[in-house]
Amino acid sequence: MEPKYRRVLLKLSGESLMGKQGYGIDTDRLNEYARQIMEICSMGVQVAIVIGGGNIFRGVSGAAKGFNRVKGDQMGMLATVINSLALSSALDAIGQPAKVFTALNMYPIGDYYSNRVAIEALQRGEVAVIAGGTGNPFFTTDTGSALRGIEVEADVMLKGTRVDGIYTADPEKDPTATKFDKITYDEVYNRGLKVMDLTATALCKENHLPIVVFDMDTPGNLLKVIKGEPIGTLVY
Numbered sequence: 001m002e003p004k005y006r007r008v009l010l011k012l013s014g015e016s017l018m019g020k021q022g023y024g025i026d027t028d029r030l031n032e033y034a035r036q037i038m039e040i041c042s043m044g045v046q047v048a049i050v051i052g053g054g055n056i057f058r059g060v061s062g063a064a065k066g067f068n069r070v071k072g073d074q075m076g077m078l079a080t081v082i083n084s085l086a087l088s089s090a091l092d093a094i095g096q097p098a099k100v101f102t103a104l105n106m107y108p109i110g111d112y113y114s115n116r117v118a119i120e121a122l123q124r125g126e127v128a129v130i131a132g133g134t135g136n137p138f139f140t141t142d143t144g145s146a147l148r149g150i151e152v153e154a155d156v157m158l159k160g161t162r163v164d165g166i167y168t169a170d171p172e173k174d175p176t177a178t179k180f181d182k183i184t185y186d187e188v189y190n191r192g193l194k195v196m197d198l199t200a201t202a203l204c205k206e207n208h209l210p211i212v213v214f215d216m217d218t219p220g221n222l223l224k225v226i227k228g229e230p231i232g233t234l235v236y
């Protein structure tokens with residue numbers, strides 16, 4: 001079966017990685033993600049990944065506890081590097097080659113990111129795990145994902161999260177919220193929907209990168225998105 005997308009940028013939530021533990025990395029969840037990623041790689045899909053760091057540290061919550069915001073954000077970016085190393089290790093362990101790239105030079109923890117070296121890895125069939133967000137404070141990994149997705153010329157940004165799409169309001173807070181099958185970038189903005197930050201949405205809009213928001217924690221969903229099955233919400 002022909003995949004719908006040739007090259008994807010998959011954004012994984014750091015918070016989802018902690019599974020039921022409440023903190024850190026749940027290895028069952030990590031291995032399940034690795035298995036699903038390998039499944040789509042074996043269909044010939046090129047996969048670049050950006051992972052959040054919310055399971056370990058978020059700059060904003062650090063600042064609320066009195067940390068300097070810039071240092072807090074740097075800690076958050078380091079958290080995304082930890083998650084990226086864990087995922088690449090889980091992928092390698094099941095026989096799926098993966099390479100970690102970092103937004104800031106941290107060699108030999110990962111190779112210093114440039115879109116050229118990341119694209120070369122993708123063309124070799126390696127998963128490119130791109131860590132460290134944008135490398136700048138005051139940004140999020142959603143914005144990092146949009147940026148890297150555009151840079152590596154992905155066909156789509158897949159935002160794998162713990163809700164099954166975009167709703168009229170946060171479904172974790174408002175049980176009456178209803179789901180969109182598709183929605184325009186402008187409508188996300190005009191309705192003030194908080195599923196991802198506006199910088200990320202604006203970057204995708206300007207560069208014509210469609211986004212699919214879907215529930216990554218249900219095994220098999222990533223494959224469904226790749227096959228073009230109508231799950232999640234398409235932002236276009």
Ligand SMILES: Nc1ncnc2c1ncn2[C@@H]1O[C@H](COP(=O)(O)OP(=O)(O)O)[C@@H](O)[C@H]1O
Nearest residue numbers: 013015161163165166167169170172193194195
């Ligand atoms: N309108 C909305 N539709 C869907 N999810 C929303 C909406 N508003 C807020 N959210 C929240 O956004 C979260 C998804 O974003 P994500 O970046 O994966 O989470 P986090 O930043 O906590 O790791 C969901 O868990 C959901 O609670």
Ligand SMILES: O=c1ccn([C@@H]2O[C@H](COP(=O)(O)OP(=O)(O)O)[C@@H](O)[C@H]2O)c(=O)[nH]1
Nearest residue numbers: 014052053054058059073076133134140141
């Ligand atoms: O370009 C970036 C990306 C991330 N971060 C920091 O890294 C933390 C973790 O990322 P995020 O909250 O986006 O992770 P997720 O919500 O996806 O787990 C953020 O809170 C920021 O402090 C940053 O400073 N710049």
